[in-house]
Amino acid sequence: MNILRVEKLSKSFGGLRAVDSVSLELARGEILGVIGPNGAGKTTLFSMIAGSLTPTSGSVYLQERRVSGLPANRVVRAGVVRTHQIVRPFNNLTVLENVMVAAMFGAVARGLQPRAVALEALSFVGLADRAQQYPHGLTLVGRKRLELARALATQPQALLLDEVIAGLNPVEAIEMTKLIRVIRDQRSISIIIIEHILAALMSISDRVAVLDYGKKIAEGKPAEVVKNPLVIEAYLGEPQKTGSESTSRSDGGPAQ
Amino acid sequence: MNAIRRWMPEWLSPTALGLFAGAVAALHFLPRAVELSPYDHNQITLAFVFIAAALAWNWLGGFVGQVSFGHSAMFGVGGFVAARLILTATALPFWLTWLAGGAIAGLYALAWGHPTLRLRGPYFSIATIGVGEATRLLLTYWTQFTGGVSGLMLPINPDLKYSLYWYGLYFLALVAAASYVLRHSRLGLGLLAIKSDVDAAADVGVGVVFCQDLVLFLSGAVLGVAGGFYASYFSFIEPNDMFGFDRSISFVLMAVIGGVGTVFGPVLGAIVFVLLRQFLIASYPQLYLGLYGVLLIVVVLFEPLGLSGLIFRLTRRLRTLRAAR
Numbered sequence: 324m325n326i327l328r329v330e331k332l333s334k335s336f337g338g339l340r341a342v343d344s345v346s347l348e349l350a351r352g353e354i355l356g357v358i359g360p361n362g363a364g365k366t367t368l369f370s371m372i373a374g375s376l377t378p379t380s381g382s383v384y385l386q387e388r389r390v391s392g393l394p395a396n397r398v399v400r401a402g403v404v405r406t407h408q409i410v411r412p413f414n415n416l417t418v419l420e421n422v423m424v425a426a427m428f429g430a431v432a433r434g435l436q437p438r439a440v441a442l443e444a445l446s447f448v449g450l451a452d453r454a455q456q457y458p459h460g461l462t463l464v465g466r467k468r469l470e471l472a473r474a475l476a477t478q479p480q481a482l483l484l485d486e487v488i489a490g491l492n493p494v495e496a497i498e499m500t501k502l503i504r505v506i507r508d509q510r511s512i513s514i515i516i517i518e519h520i521l522a523a524l525m526s527i528s529d530r531v532a533v534l535d536y537g538k539k540i541a542e543g544k545p546a547e548v549v550k551n552p553l554v555i556e557a558y559l560g561e562p563q564k565t566g567s568e569s570t571s572r573s574d575g576g577p578a579q
Numbered sequence: 580m581n582a583i584r585r586w587m588p589e590w591l592s593p594t595a596l597g598l599f600a601g602a603v604a605a606l607h608f609l610p611r612a613v614e615l616s617p618y619d620h621n622q623i624t625l626a627f628v629f630i631a632a633a634l635a636w637n638w639l640g641g642f643v644g645q646v647s648f649g650h651s652a653m654f655g656v657g658g659f660v661a662a663r664l665i666l667t668a669t670a671l672p673f674w675l676t677w678l679a680g681g682a683i684a685g686l687y688a689l690a691w692g693h694p695t696l697r698l699r700g701p702y703f704s705i706a707t708i709g710v711g712e713a714t715r716l717l718l719t720y721w722t723q724f725t726g727g728v729s730g731l732m733l734p735i736n737p738d739l740k741y742s743l744y745w746y747g748l749y750f751l752a753l754v755a756a757a758s759y760v761l762r763h764s765r766l767g768l769g770l771l772a773i774k775s776d777v778d779a780a781a782d783v784g785v786g787v788v789f790c791q792d793l794v795l796f797l798s799g800a801v802l803g804v805a806g807g808f809y810a811s812y813f814s815f816i817e818p819n820d821m822f823g824f825d826r827s828i829s830f831v832l833m834a835v836i837g838g839v840g841t842v843f844g845p846v847l848g849a850i851v852f853v854l855l856r857q858f859l860i861a862s863y864p865q866l867y868l869g870l871y872g873v874l875l876i877v878v879v880l881f882e883p884l885g886l887s888g889l890i891f892r893l894t895r896r897l898r899t900l901r902a903a904r
Contacts, residue, residue, distance in 0.1 A: 373782060374781075375778060375781065375782060394781065394786075394788075395778075395781040395782050396781050396784045396785055396786045396787065397786075399781075399782065399783060399784035400784055404782070404783070404784075405782055407779065407782070411776050411778075411779035412775075412779075413771065413772045413775035413776060413779065413780070414775055415771055415774065415775050416768070416771055416772065416775065420768060420771075421772075423768060424768050424769060424772045424780070424783055424785065425783035425784060427765045427768065427769070428765075428769055428783060428784035428785045428786070429783045429784025429785075430784070437765075473783055474783070476783075477783055477784055
């Protein structure tokens, strides 16, 4: 039974098709990795699923309920939440208040104590002792954990993680990877994760989808996907003309 | 005592509640305890209303960070609705006309605010300048309603003017309490999140449009009630006074001097503003607006949180000094 179904989702910015008819299915309790070169449309895809961008065409269903077309805050209440690639803490609120906002506004279930939910999420990600501090006092990994705690406090069914590992040192990266597994195993939250660090992604994903120029070019088990010639070409360029191709792609693009 | 503590929300400190009740009680008995001149009595009455208006401006300008230069629009709409009702529906108690003015002013705020609140930062502020001026012009030319440039005269009632002091006091008390509750409520937390990062707020479930609309309505309604009060107080209102750009600016200044976004900063700011205006108009009638400009620049440059920021810094320094000793 699929928890989330993305059906032929497209987004055009002017003449540019940032995401081109991408379909994905996320099974309950699955971790689905999404990879692709810079500008492949990964973050744009997330923004559409989370409701912060309106798709040009296509639909998103959460347990067969259409959520595309809803504003972001309603999508969150339906049970899909995202984190941001560049962390976006509310710097005018304490760490605890940051998470309380999410618990108060994002959680569907009524009668929950937002404070208790927030404290639980904070101790889950290992930030309990920072609850009364302000986010600018946190390190990068701390702020990424805060971003995660905020998303968890909305009690999601599907969690979209946008590069939560990138930028961390190897030890922190391993801890974050463990945390993501625990989120899936203990909280039975299904996860889609975008990540640049392929090793990390391959180790936690049950399946991987590869985007290139807005199109899904491959999907399957991590071990199969890395052997796929299309994927190798997308990442390394064609054997004959390396260089020009890959540099022109590494300049970001609208997905950022 | 414990029973009361349990009934109170945890963010409500008993000290703050005690201070608040004490201040309201002191002001309540002030005119009976001290022989105030009618001038002072009336100045304090007027100050109550402007403090309330500054607090309400701060709900939008401070808590959400959407700085409005057009709040005189709601002040004026509320004033004229109340004045019209006082003239036509004479059976209505006057405070009910204020409430009606407040409700209409709140709805008016929604009418222009719902589309413009999605603008951010300077763009919203620029739009509000347009709203304020457009409202002023429209209502100046709508002579059947506002009496045009000659305005509306209301029946004068000296006893009422004296008793307005207490109406003003309790209106202010209500708005001040509402500020405190709003800051600590679920809605208030959502507003601060919106101020920090609109998109991130929406991404954790905050209904940005609803929250902003609601606060604008409440803020506009308070301004409308204040306008109605102002009409009753002077028994005369005219559009250029009610809708003037300098009136809009005065709400901004009160909040900025006191501390934008702080809970009670606008109270301090409004008091300073009213006192300063009396002094400046009396001593430097040509210069006083210019001096306001200078004051605004000084505050923004050196202490963005205004007097509240200054007080906060001073108490912290005192505390460290005492700790060092």
